[in-house]
Amino acid sequence: MDNEFNCGSGGGADSDFNLRVAAIFVILVGSSSGALFPVLAKRSSWLHVPKSVFDFAKYFGSGVIIATAFIHLLSPGLDALSSECLADGWHEYPYALALCLLSIFAIFIIELVAFRWGTSKLQRLGKTHDAHGHSLGSHAAHGPEGVINPPTKVESNISADVESARNSIPQQHEHDHDFEDNASTQMIGIAILEFGVVLHSVLIGLTLAVAQNFKVLFVVIVFHQTFEGLGIGSRLAYLELPRKYGWIPIGGAILYGLTTPVGIAVGLGVRTTYNPDSTTASIVSGVFDSLSAGILIYTGLVELFAHEFLFNKEMMSASNGKLIYAVGSMCLGCALMALLGKWA
Template sequence: MIAIPSILVASMIGVSLQFLYRYIPALGPDRVIFGIIKTLTSGVILATGFMHVLPDSFDDLTSKCLPEDPWRKFPFTTFIAMNSAFLVLMIALVHLQEKVNDDKTSQLLRNRVIALMSKVAGVVVSVVFGLTMGVSDNQCTIRSLIAAFCFHELAEGMRLGGPILHAEFKSKMNWKMVLSFPVTMQFGIALGMQIQKIYGETSPTALILMGMLNACSAGLLIDLALVNLLAHELYGPKIQGNMKLHVLGYVATFIGAAGMSLMAKWA
């Protein structure tokens, strides 16, 4: 039972951290530290997609509990991940092709697309991780998962807080997005417990469902990290004109990715 409050607190802290700039000016979106935090969390999301979510999808969709044809004769994981990445690009293209009168409006639309897609990816990943914990009945495994998921939700919350802040939603919408994130894994844990009662951990239905969700999430996360976040931040005019910031951005990205990659040992 300690899993639910621990993960809830970690995700609340993470997603709320970047909104503290009103009280701590150094955390403002125009400050250096905010850009460093953004590249750090971008590294976190990239590693989450490659090191946590994608391998799990491979394991699920190539399991020996599934029929060899078609599950082990076609790379469903990479196919689904590729198409979910295309989906992000298509949605961004549709929104950004709307006629706007100034660069500020165009940038605002882009930020809102990123915020919404980050939200979708974060929710799906958190629910899948919650399902993973919910269907596990090994106490040793559960304890290690709680520790890993607390750090993961803290980092995911920080990553999601940046796009929400840049999207400049109205206050009510901000609160909805901030408060809805921490409950997603709790929902996943509860759902996982119910699935455990209906299906076994190696049930074909459960494996296909979780494998497809993982593959879809991986595509979303990798695309968001590389195209919408890292490329925009590391190759933007603010960092390009300052070699020190450029180096700090790359170092922060590496630290974020390395930290989440290390967590793959336990998560």
């Protein structure tokens, strides 16, 4: 069995070494370009990119992220943790799905704690905060959940007096706190998303460095990383952060661009001993892929689907044409990324 499935610790393929080295730089350019272009174009004063192009990149990238979660992470995680090289105990329970579920709940709890802390902090300052309006860079807000009765005359007079009193007091301090809180929630969301993608990208680089079918996988991964970079970059570009955090979008894009090349370089360095089909490699990649899948599934369905569409008042009141354009862009990104799963 060990020979058939190559479960030992021997190295992977060592052919096309020069092309594998060149892949480091090709993928660095592709993934960095995909991630940095939306960020730099959004900040540029001379590069006038139409808003429709930014919208396309944002929604296309959302579709890419969701397809990545299911096709490029969860499916490989299931395959790795059901490998014939693993002990029988690994085949008695769907560990990949359990880890994905664990990851989803862990991210949910982290965000829940963060939002409760932020809301409590604002309440002490006499402010309120809609926790549903934290979508990454969007102006999402929770949709109507019930009938709101109009205020009575007495209530209107009280509200007017309160508002008049508030207007007589400088509000800059409270506005700063509100902006800081919104920035914190955005940074938590993008950090979670980037963490899942970075784990995935490093594993892709390791695999590509020692893969048998290198040439086909190389071409597919160039497109894969460029599309995924576009998805990450479009989210980073729409972050609304204080000036002191202005480096975060660029830093996040650069970090994403480096991960797969670093993975390839490490894989080439250990190519004589690293076997992606070995028992240890299957467990490590299966666990990481499954956990990353949960992160991207949660991000895709909650942050992108729900907050960009269902809870976004601007989108819910938009014209049918704009809505079709947004959903179509997302479906296109999802379809292309899912298609790449046929080869990678």
